[in-house]
Amino acid sequence: MSQMDVDEPVCLPRLSRVAVCGGTHGNELSGVYLVRELLKLQRRPSEDDDEEPTSLLTVLSNPRAVQQGRRYTDTDLNRCFTLATLNGPTSDSPPYEILRARELNAMLGPKGGPGAVDLVCDLHNTTANMGLCFIAYSDCDWICLHIFKYLQRQMPDVPMRFVHLGSSEKESYSLDSVGKHGFAMEIGPQPHGVVRSDIYGLMNAGVQHMLDWVRLFNSGAVFEGGFVDVFTLVKNIDYPRDEKTHNITAAVHSHLQDRDFCLLRPHDPLFQTFSGETLRYSGSEPLYAFFINEGSYYEKGIALSLARKRRLVIPAIRAQTEEEEQARGFTSEEEE
Amino acid sequence: MSQMDVDEPVCLPRLSRVAVCGGTHGNELSGVYLVRELLKLQRRPSEDDDEEPTSLLTVLSNPRAVQQGRRYTDTDLNRCFTLATLNGPTSDSPPYEILRARELNAMLGPKGGPGAVDLVCDLHNTTANMGLCFIAYSDCDWICLHIFKYLQRQMPDVPMRFVHLGSSEKESYSLDSVGKHGFAMEIGPQPHGVVRSDIYGLMNAGVQHMLDWVRLFNSGAVFEGGFVDVFTLVKNIDYPRDEKTHNITAAVHSHLQDRDFCLLRPHDPLFQTFSGETLRYSGSEPLYAFFINEGSYYEKGIALSLARKRRLVIPAIRAQTEEEEQARGFTSEEEE
Known part of the structure; x- marks a missing residue:
């Protein structure tokens, strides 16, 4: 059966274990407080606990960085989930975040293995x-794309985009890559080290809708196909910098600031130097700008990212029935 | 002569040494980049250097915190300028910021002494x-109030307020208190660790107008009296917190967020708990809210500050002539 068959829904394994993670970056506070709130609720016994077909794992990913109010303590945790870092040899005194990444991989993974959780939703702010x-990482993970489509419909007033990190040649490095399916839910603008009730409210609503979708999916609902616009990362652009000191010499131009997902055309204003000069985009292809002036990316040499937009057609999907899952299980074993 | 005499301008000593400081908090980037830009310009020889009646000192206050992209390294530098901290005994390994405060006091002060610079403008972001x-700290420093009034006139489209930290009983603790006159120029909103070209542009314009005013004042211009609305700090309000963990349990309410200098009335929404409940202002006096959800104040236990607004009448002023300064100098000596 073709996955793109319009009439027949694609059947996918149920999502029995879902993880919601926050505080992967310790100063991105909406996720920190939402995870703490979810943990509080989980501690309260609920009458319909038995009926819940999905187990929810709620994780504060980097408690040490949260405690210090910083993105990380030794190294960026959300770059530590490559197979090499997770499974390679350790030094005598490995960075805290590498140890923590291995703990999280043991808890939610192992990455790429059959015991990994079915879905990781990692909460971030920008x-x-x-x-x-x-x-x-993927533009053909129907689960993530359908959850996105569902949120778009449930929250029609919220600007919402699907960012695809691009070619699969580059290995996935972030916490959400530990699950069988996974994505980062990135919400902004919110200063790091600050929690805004509007942004917190958006994140809370997004997570609740995501969990609703998982319940519907697991209970056998069919989700119609359709299309999703996907922004695929093409490249990052750094700030202009002083050759000697490496200090930045310009800020993002005021015409571009706050205009994430606008189309940046050749010769559009890009930067404003601190002495007042305008620098223009020298690329030849119009591209969509995002992560414009993200605070944590100064140290990574990224002033903004640029993407191509494509419209993806996604198939209808539904969860496999128990019988189908068992049959598929047998098939897999026979194939080995 | 009464200082409030409407007809005769109050005569004040000229401002021959002015300091502009940035990076007192290392992650408040508009001031950091503006100071670096001013330092670059000062290195270029100018034709009219000889004509400049004012010496300008430009200072990156906390270079170590700037380098680390943090507010401070050991302790908040901008709380280190009390006489006790500047002049008291030191421990064996004093915090970096205390040593740096003493260096700055030697460079720009000594605080309270006749050798201190005439004016300190310390650049901050919120x-x-x-x-x-x-x-x-003062609501009767005619120099600061006149500079403020001048900026209001020169930048009519910019929301501009004068915040008075209140009763002089509490000792001044910030870098600007080292000068004979001084104020912090605080501009927002800008996330810490980020520089926005609009906020940088405002700060640059503000500093240029301030320096223009000093030149005009020193050259003998008379500045008309008038009025200035002053917001005097009454009290700070902390976030609701969990008794055991001390974690905050609510964010500033979305009705109040971003509405700095609005009048907060009894029973107005103040906080929104992370479980969705609205908490209201329980005070009995309507007061003006500011520093609403400032990122650096979570650790200080301040969710917002509240002020009373008063309209101050300020007298006309002009600089003393050289003769007047000499005469006053003799008088002072005779008085001793």
Whole structure:
């Protein structure tokens, strides 16, 4: 059966274990407080606990960085989930975040293994005016794309985009890559070290809708196909810098600031130097700008990212029935 | 002569040494980049250097915190300028910021002494939507109030307020208190660790107008009296917190967020708990809210500050002539 068959829904395994993670970056506070709130609720016994077909794992990913109010303590945790870092040899005194990544991989993974959780939703904030974004490695993960489509419909007033990190040649490095499916839910603008009730409210609503979708999916609902606009990362652009000191010499131009997902055309204003000069985009292809002036990316040499937009057609999907899952299980074993 | 005499301008000593400081908090980036830009310009020889009646000192206050992209390294530098901290005994390994405060006091002070610079303008950013604020300890420093009034006139489209830190009983603790006159120029909203070209542009304009005013004043211009609205700090309000963990349990309410200098009335929404409940202002006096949800104040236990607004009448002023200064100098000596 073709996955793109319009009439027949694609059947996918149920999502019995879902993880919601926050505080992967310790100063991105909406996720920190939402995870703490979810943990509080989980501690309260609920009458319909038995009926819940999905187990929810709620994780504060980097408690040490949260405690210090910083993105990380030794190294960026959300770059530590490559197979090499997770499974390679350790030094005598490995960075805290590498140890923590291995703990999280043991808890939610192992990455790539059959015991990994079915879905990881990792909560992030950005200082950029990006609204609510899904960020994922794949543009053909129907689960993530359908959840995105569902949120778009449930929250029609919220600017929402699906960012695809591009070619699969580059290995996935972030916490959400530990699950069988996974994405980062990135919401902004919110300064790091600050929690805004509007942004917190968006994130809370997004997570609740995501969990609703999982319940519907697991209970056998069919989700119609359709299309999703996907922004595929093409490249990052750094700030202009002083050759000697490496200090930045310009800020993002005021015409571009806060205009995430606008189309940046050749010769459009890009930067404003601190002495007042305008620098223009020298590329030849119009591209969509995002992560514009994200605070944590100064140290990574990224002033903004650029993407191509494509419209993807996604198939209808439904969860496999128990019988189908068992049959498929037998098939897999026979194939080995 | 009464200082409030409407007809005769009050005569004040000229401002021959002015300091502009940035990076007192290392992650408040508009001031950091503006100071670096001013330092670059000063290195270029100018034709009219000889004509400049004012010496300008430009200082990156906390270079170590700037380098680390943090507010401070050991302790908040901008709380280290009390006489006790500047002049008291030191421990064996004093915090970096205490040593740096003493260096700055030697460079710009000594605080309270006749050798101190005439004016300190210390540049700050806030995540709060405060526009351009002067923050000062005194509500009768005609120099600061006249500079403020001049900026209001020169930048009519910019929301601008004068914040008075209140009763002189409490000792001044910030860098600007080292000068004979001084104020913090606080501009927001800008996330910490980020520089926005609009906020940088405002700060640059504010500093240029301030320096223009000093030149005009020193050259003998008379500045008409008038009025200035002053917001005097009454009290700070902390976030609701969990008794055991001390974690905050609510964010500033979305009705109040970004509405700095609005009048908060009894029973107005104040906080929104992370479970969705609205908490209201329980005070009995309507007061003006500012520093609403400032990122650096979570650790200080301040969710917002509240002020009373008063309209101050300020006298006309002019600089003393050289003769007047000499005469006053003799008088002072005779008085001793």
